[in-house]
Amino acid sequence: MSTTLPAPLDDPTYTPQHPPVDGQVPAVVAKWGPRSQIRWFRRFGRELAPRRDWSQYHVHSEHHLGTCCDSCFDEYLDGTGVQLDGWCCCRDQRIAP
Numbered sequence: 001m002s003t004t005l006p007a008p009l010d011d012p013t014y015t016p017q018h019p020p021v022d023g024q025v026p027a028v029v030a031k032w033g034p035r036s037q038i039r040w041f042r043r044f045g046r047e048l049a050p051r052r053d054w055s056q057y058h059v060h061s062e063h064h065l066g067t068c069c070d071s072c073f074d075e076y077l078d079g080t081g082v083q084l085d086g087w088c089c090c091r092d093q094r095i096a097p
């Protein structure tokens with residue numbers, strides 16, 4: 001009897017039950033937790049219609065809505081910026097205003 005069965009979400013054959021509808025994010029995704037939303041965008045992001053406003057969803061980070069800031073990643077590649085301090089990007093909501 002095996003005790004090494006993978007958790008369902010670790011199973012590479014696991015398929016979320018809510019694919020995009022007409023290139024749009026199905027409404028149920030907004031009700032999920034941040035990590036589930038990120039997982040959904042990893043799985044289906046390429047199948048969405050272009051120039052969609054994703055500002056109400058956790059697309060890249062559990063720490064802020066919307067997509068991550070590209071220029072912060074560029075700064076990180078240059079060896080500077082907030083990502084070196086452990087933040088996701090300058091949109092990270094944990095950064096005190």
Ligand SMILES: [Zn+2]
Nearest residue numbers: 061068088089
């Ligand atoms: Zn970010």
Ligand SMILES: [Zn+2]
Nearest residue numbers: 069072089090
């Ligand atoms: Zn930024």
